[in-house]
Amino acid sequence: MDGFESNEGVILMAATNRPDVLDPALLRPGRFDRRVVVSRPDVRGREEILRVHTRKIPLADDVDLSVLARGTPGFSGADLANMVNEAALAAARQNRKAVLMYDFELAKDKVLMGVERKSMLLSDEEKKNTAYHEAGHALVAAKLPFSDPLHKVTIIPRGMALGVTMQLPIDDRHNYYKNYLETSIAILMGGRLAEEMFLDSMSTGAGNDIERATELARKMVCEWGMSDLGPLTFGKKEEQIFLGREIAQHRDYSEATAVKIDAEVQKLVKRGYDSAKDLLSANRDVLVRIALALIEREVLDASQIKMIIEGQELPKIVPPPKPDDGVQQVIKPDLQPGRAKGGERPAPA
Numbered sequence: 001m002d003g004f005e006s007n008e009g010v011i012l013m014a015a016t017n018r019p020d021v022l023d024p025a026l027l028r029p030g031r032f033d034r035r036v037v038v039s040r041p042d043v044r045g046r047e048e049i050l051r052v053h054t055r056k057i058p059l060a061d062d063v064d065l066s067v068l069a070r071g072t073p074g075f076s077g078a079d080l081a082n083m084v085n086e087a088a089l090a091a092a093r094q095n096r097k098a099v100l101m102y103d104f105e106l107a108k109d110k111v112l113m114g115v116e117r118k119s120m121l122l123s124d125e126e127k128k129n130t131a132y133h134e135a136g137h138a139l140v141a142a143k144l145p146f147s148d149p150l151h152k153v154t155i156i157p158r159g160m161a162l163g164v165t166m167q168l169p170i171d172d173r174h175n176y177y178k179n180y181l182e183t184s185i186a187i188l189m190g191g192r193l194a195e196e197m198f199l200d201s202m203s204t205g206a207g208n209d210i211e212r213a214t215e216l217a218r219k220m221v222c223e224w225g226m227s228d229l230g231p232l233t234f235g236k237k238e239e240q241i242f243l244g245r246e247i248a249q250h251r252d253y254s255e256a257t258a259v260k261i262d263a264e265v266q267k268l269v270k271r272g273y274d275s276a277k278d279l280l281s282a283n284r285d286v287l288v289r290i291a292l293a294l295i296e297r298e299v300l301d302a303s304q305i306k307m308i309i310e311g312q313e314l315p316k317i318v319p320p321p322k323p324d325d326g327v328q329q330v331i332k333p334d335l336q337p338g339r340a341k342g343g344e345r346p347a348p349a
Contacts, residue, residue, distance in 0.1 A: 040076050042172055043069050049077050053084040060098040068104055073172045075111070083107045094321070102321055109152065113166055114159025122155075122162065127295060129195060130155045130163040133205055135290040136194025137165035138305055139283060140276045141187045146179045150302040155294050162205060165191075178226045181216060185272030186279075188213040193276050194287060217268035218261075227264040234261060283309075 026032065041049060047069035054065065072080065086107035091099040110116075122130065138153045148167035155163040167187075192206035225231035234253045253261075280287060289308050293300055297317060304314055 040074060041080075043073070046072055046075060046080060049080045050084065053081050054099075057084065057088055058098040060100045062101045063099065063104065064101070067101075068108075071168060072108060073169050079111055083111050086110050096321075100321060109166075112151075113154070113164045114161070117157040117159075120157045122157070126162065127155060128291075129199060129201070129203055130205065131291040131294040132194045132198050132287070133191040133203075134163040134165050135287050135294060136190035136192075136276075136280060137187055138190075138290060138300075139194075139287050139309075140190035140279055141165065141167055142305055142309060143279050143283065144183045144186055144275070146177070146183045147187060150305055152299065152301050153290075153294065153305065154299045156298050161208075178220070181220055181226070182268070182272060182275075185213045185216055185269060186276040188216075189269075189273045189276045190280065193273070193280055194291075197277075197280060198284075198287065198291075213269055213272065214265065217265045217272075220268060221261055221264045227268070229260060229264055 047065050050065045050068055072083070075083070083104065084107070087099050087103040090103040090106050096103075134153050134155055138150060141147050141150055148169045151166040151168040153163075153165045158164050188209040191209050192202065195201055195203060195206065220226040221229065222234040225233065234257065235251055251258075286309055290300070290305065293304070293308060293314060297304075297314075300308075307314055
C-alpha cells in the first residue's frame with residue numbers, strides 16, 4: 001500500500017479492492033481524499049493486455065486475440081501474461097517458429113485447471129470412479145438451465161484434483177442470481193450422485209464439492225437474503241487483520257435463529273441434490289456414454305459432450321500438431337513456467 005501527495009490531497013493507492021482489510025483508521029474522513037479501486041479487466045481490456053504481451057512473440061495465422069479475450073473471463077493481467085508465456089513455452093518445446101492457437105488453449109487450461117500430473121498413475125478402479133464422477137458434473141451442467149457453458153472435462157489429474165469439469169461464462173458476470181446459484185449447487189452434487197447411482201459407492205473425491213455447495217448455500221441464507229427467512233443478513237465479519245486480529249464472524253442472532261439457518265441451508269442443498277438426481281435418473285444412458293468416452297479419451301471438450309448427448313458418434317482422436325521438421329527453436333520466452341504472482345509480468349522477449 002502506497003500513498004502520494006497531489007494538489008487535491010492524498011490519494012490512497014492500494015493493491016486490493018477490499019477496503020475491509022485495511023486498518024479502519026486509514027479510512028477515516030480526511031485521511032485519504034481518493035480511493036482507487038483496481039478491478040479485473042473486461043473483454044476489451046483483456047484483448048489489449050494480450051496485444052501488449054504478444055507484441056514480441058511470433059503468432060500463427062490461426063491466433064485470434066479477440067477470441068482468446070472472450071474465452072478468458074475473470075482473468076487478471078497477471079493471469080493473461082502467464083498464459084502468453086506458457087503458450088510460448090509450449091511452442092518452444094515443439095521447436096515451432098510461431099505460437100499456434102492450440103498452444104494458447106493448452107496454456108489457458110493450465111492456468112484455469114492447474115498443471116497436468118501425467119506421472120500420477122491411477123488404478124482402473126480409480127479411473128472409472130473419476131470418470132463417472134466428472135460425467136455427473138458435466139451432464140448436470142449441460143442439461144440444467146442458467147448454468148455456465150461447459151469448457152472441458154478431463155480425468156487427467158491436475159493440481160490437487162483427480163479430475164476437473166471446467167465451465168466458462170459467455171460474458172463477464174457482475175451479479176449472481178438465485179437460479180444460477182441453485183443450479184451451481186445441483187452441478188456440485190452431480191459428481192457424488194453419479195458415484196451413488198452407477199457405482200453404488202461413495203468416495204472422498206466429493207469432499208470439496210460438498211464443502212463448496214454448503215458454503216454457497218450458507219452465503220445465500222446469511223449474506224444475500226435468498227431464503228424463506230427473508231431479506232436479512234446474519235453474522236458480521238471482522239477482518240481487521242492490520243490490528244493483529246484474526247478473521248472471524250460475529251454472531252448476532254439467537255440459538256433459535258441458528259436452527260432456522262441450518263434448516264434453510266440444508267433445504268437449499270437438498271433441493272439441488274434432488275434436482276441433479278432427477279436429471280441423472282432420466283439420462284442414465286447418456287451419463288454412461290460420457291463416462292466411457294472419458295475413460296477412452298481422458299479429455300472431452302464442450303462440442304464432444306454435446307455430440308454424446310445428441311447421440312452422435314465422436315470423431316476419431318486427432319493427434320496434436322507435430323514439431324516443425326528441421327526448424328530450430330526461435331521462440332525464447334524470458335520467463336520460467338509457473339503461475340504469475342502479484343502484478344503484471346514483462347512480455348517474453
